[in-house]
Amino acid sequence: MLVVRPADHSDLAGIEKLVTSSEARLTTLSNQRDLLSQRIELSRQSFSCEKSVAGKERFLFVMEDFSLADNGDSNVVGVAGVDACAGNGAPFYNYRKDELIHSSHQLDVHNRVPVLYMTHELTGKTQLCSLSIQREYKQGNALELLSRTRLLFIGLFREFFSREVIVEIQGKHTEDDGSPFWDSLGRHFFDMDFKSADYFSAIKTKTFIAELMPSHPIYVPLLSAQAQAVMGKPNDAASIGYQLLLREGFRTSKHLDIFDGGPTLIARLDDIHTLKNCHYKRFSQAEQRPKGSKFMVCNPTLSDFRCVLTSLDEHEQTVELEAQQVEALRLQEDDRIAVVPF
Amino acid sequence: MLVVRPADHSDLAGIEKLVTSSEARLTTLSNQRDLLSQRIELSRQSFSCEKSVAGKERFLFVMEDFSLADNGDSNVVGVAGVDACAGNGAPFYNYRKDELIHSSHQLDVHNRVPVLYMTHELTGKTQLCSLSIQREYKQGNALELLSRTRLLFIGLFREFFSREVIVEIQGKHTEDDGSPFWDSLGRHFFDMDFKSADYFSAIKTKTFIAELMPSHPIYVPLLSAQAQAVMGKPNDAASIGYQLLLREGFRTSKHLDIFDGGPTLIARLDDIHTLKNCHYKRFSQAEQRPKGSKFMVCNPTLSDFRCVLTSLDEHEQTVELEAQQVEALRLQEDDRIAVVPF
Amino acid sequence: MIVIRPIEQKDLGDLLRMAQNAGSGLTTLPANEELLAAKIEASEASFSQRTDERHRFYMFALEDTEAGCIAGVCGLEAAVGLGDVWYNYRVSTTVNASSELGIHKQTPTLYLTNDMTGCSELCSLFLDADYRKGNNGRLLSKCRFLFLAQFAHLFSQKVFAEMRGYSDENGVSPFWESLGRKFFSLEFTRADYLTGVGQKSFIAELMPKYPIYLPFLSEEAQQTVGKTHDNTRPALAMLKSEGFNYNGLVDIFDAGPLVEAFVENIRAVRQSRLVTVEVGNAKPFDDTDRDPLLVSNTQYEDFRVTLFNKSSLVGKLLLINKEQAEQLQVNTGDQVRIVSLREPRLDAQKELGVKESSQTEFGVQEH
């Protein structure tokens, strides 16, 4: 059984292992143990509504597989985050792809010229981030459960979040972890390869970006053909998650990652299917394995937030849950649950 | 009885009178007779699907009050347009208000600095324009009927239009027809007062805008306090129409008029209420004055497009119309009609 | 005898023939009869003071009085960019540095600028191939300095010349290929031609307005910024020897360098002085003299320049013969302005790094 729940310090080793082996780029989750530990602590504070993080909450979830043998540690097979405010108090950098028309009647020329403007306009929007999952769990329901649990969480606790949610998707890279977009743009100014820039952006403040980023708009036709080709395209490793978000009602925005040119998805809370279809029910202990349609079901309290997959009869007001599920969700008799079709 | 229908050459005098006396600014509708006449001809070609205007259709509607005494001319009391593609083949200029965060940890300074970028990104989107109505008709249903008829039209003939519709709303002006936004920005570069710029933009090609507009981004904090205060605010004269569009599902975008800083509204077709609630019915000749809820009803054919207000019973598949209405709508027996709640 | 005089409408045929021979490098001299006639008309209107001072355009012709034809022209614009818009790129430096990461990176950056607006321009120099010998090239180019010296009040304090930019043996400009082509969607020669004939609004409409970071251009294009065409090097060396400097401005199409000087600092202006003429039986000018005197009269409408041997100067008197007096349009007792055609060789100048211009003859120099 897969359970998604808030990350705790005991998950440190498991998360570290995940992040280190991740094939996808995780700017927002460092692989340095002390930074990871800080991040978990920050998440704990966010879930417990501590004043110190008010307005800058960073929620981190792990997915645990209860069916794995108990190895002493937690069986973390996935991790995912929600930042209440992109940038977390610092500027959040993006390129915004705009279009200028260079047109001359006299010469009968009419060129649409894409231009990249540096922008901070997404700063403060709620951001999905830090999604990483063990390779074996990628093809089944696990990735969707992990990703959508965050949306369910956002829907249940809207007071923490902005009206729009964004997700930066990893851009297309070369086989040796380079980025054609970076090589044609950022490299000229940051004077380092993509990996280094990526590394520093995970562990440093944004000062170095302000200092090194070119401040003038960039004409796309002057970038290399390879860079232009990957602009706004998701990396293959991220494509399942990308597809899933499109299905959820996210749309591609005009924003690109400043490092690898990857796309940004955006959705108004009101347009996200998981949020629209979520409703409350009661539960009862099941005598036998529940039957019906697949639903995500969660404990809708902040501190005990937990989410699992189950089957249920959507016409019944009371959902039957197995004892194991009730325990995993930390439910007490008479607690409300929130459910959403999977 | 008010009827909204395609403009025809016989409406020239009536439109001219309207435009000349209009209190609102109408960049997209010149008060020069020959230009007006061209515009009507262009509309006729658009309604008749002539090849010459394919992709650049400009539809112009007039509202006629049949209850006025016949004065030989048409009794035009309002005019309104839909351009299939904003810019009509030339670049469509806007400022886009973006935000940069100038932030220094060292000094604990965190400024959000709004910046205006010139953009053509709205070029090619469908644009509502040229709305003008006689003062006496402004307060009742007439304005809404005229404005929403365009939306109904767009919904019925989506193949002509883009997926998003924009409207530029007149910005705030001073009592002597000046513009604080213009005085603080455009005037420095165009070297003329607002009225002249406005006039030229209605009658000239866009070449002069390309030549005279400042090409670098504009820092809003450097504009005058008055200019900053009016940015994105609708003129009082336009506020009823503005309100109406918000109710229709339009949202304010980040785009401003380059001359007076007026706001731009934008909506996806799928979000516009008139489009969502439109459906087809049949009609029959009424014996007596129809009763029920207020609906807009129209002849849903391109060449004979006509729209009036009526009352009907929404549960009936057949709508009863008075003889006068049937005639005004140019309906033949067995024709379909399209209706939408008013 | 070779003499410089204002161009006239009767020279149109000669001029058209020269323009046809000039090729595409010469923006300001397009091979179009109507336009050339208009240029001559503009020059005549300027010399006869029918044009407002700041909008005058002067065109000088090199006449072979024996052959009865003109064999070269050069132009002088009182002030550029007052009617239309004058564009250049300024090659500037952008520095991005992070002390935290120990990074310090300099990026050459092109800024579109109109900074030459109002300055005077040397332009349109062209000399027939047959006449590219002896002192003709220098005479034709430098005659303008005496005009500037004599009528400085009619010109800007600063004067400049745009040098033809680098292109390869096939006439391809790597700078244009890497930048202009992407925005203008037309050939270099056509863009160049349109600019030459004054149809410049397409630049405002199509030109990228934001700064261009040079590393976005091809290696080859980067290297041609501020680099002149091989054929133009002698002309550039000549202007440098007169005190002109490259100060970071380049042509927007081919990135050829712009060289500028304050009028008062131009060698031939600074060293020029007035002397008195005495008409007698002086020997005619011997063109094998490699170091002659450049001499002009002081008349505006009937401006003339020609060369004399240094030996013609005796104290404060310039001794000339009748034919010379006629060509210069002066009489005994009139003042003329003189200056050495080349900078006198001094040891001091070698120390300061000023070099004599190349001995190669030149015929085409400015854009």
Next chain:
Amino acid sequence: MIVIRPIEQKDLGDLLRMAQNAGSGLTTLPANEELLAAKIEASEASFSQRTDERHRFYMFALEDTEAGCIAGVCGLEAAVGLGDVWYNYRVSTTVNASSELGIHKQTPTLYLTNDMTGCSELCSLFLDADYRKGNNGRLLSKCRFLFLAQFAHLFSQKVFAEMRGYSDENGVSPFWESLGRKFFSLEFTRADYLTGVGQKSFIAELMPKYPIYLPFLSEEAQQTVGKTHDNTRPALAMLKSEGFNYNGLVDIFDAGPLVEAFVENIRAVRQSRLVTVEVGNAKPFDDTDRDPLLVSNTQYEDFRVTLFNKSSLVGKLLLINKEQAEQLQVNTGDQVRIVSLREPRLDAQKELGVKESSQTEFGVQEH
């Protein structure tokens, strides 16, 4: 006797006192003991060649050998902007024109630029009020030109100085009020101080990066662009008389002008020459002489400069007495570099518009 020598750590007390008197206009001399000690250390490391050539910073002290104290300092930076980032605004012209509408509009525009990166800078000049008399001001400022002449290979070809910008009687800079304040959210003096102590990353973080159209600033601010503080005018006139020019670059905070010159074109560099010393019973220097000789030894680490009467120069020999020899650290037979402290008055120069610098004494000149 007044002599110029490299500053030493023992001068720290005197220097601190001077910095406290200097006020906020002097970015590079903040009244902070630790920072001043660091500056002295940087200078000592430079003179003793412990620092890499391009990162050297030289500080010269004016010593009153009788009073046993220093009474003035001036600095010379080998190259700016190589460790951190050097910012200026370039005042450029934007032209928008429409021939169709008959409009032609010029708009002054400020571009943020790092174009001085790598150039040498004159800086930190300060002279005690008590010593602002006689030739002290000129001696202190111009001593650097002899150092530049002697060790030109250690400096950039171009040297510049930033002049304090205009502020009103209350110390308010209209330019700052109209631009900087809106972006930096701090006081001018604090911004100035942070820059002086080398903490400049806030500029990259807070500075507007896009060009600023000047008409967006207040009338008053527009008028102060390139205008110097009243107190700095004599210093500006002095630098101009040495061949420095304002070329459109201004300070990003107060818009004070930057003046620049190619080292080889600086009057005191160009006219300086080497002569031989003979030690004997020469008369001491008479400071009432308004036209003395500026004399330096040719040593790097023990560089010294002082003034002599012109009468001390006899042919190619400079006659000096024992005390002078000791202060200059030279012996009979050694070479020294000399130049007239002021530019010789020549009729020719009047013609060219060069004016003698104002007679007003100056004590503070560069930013």
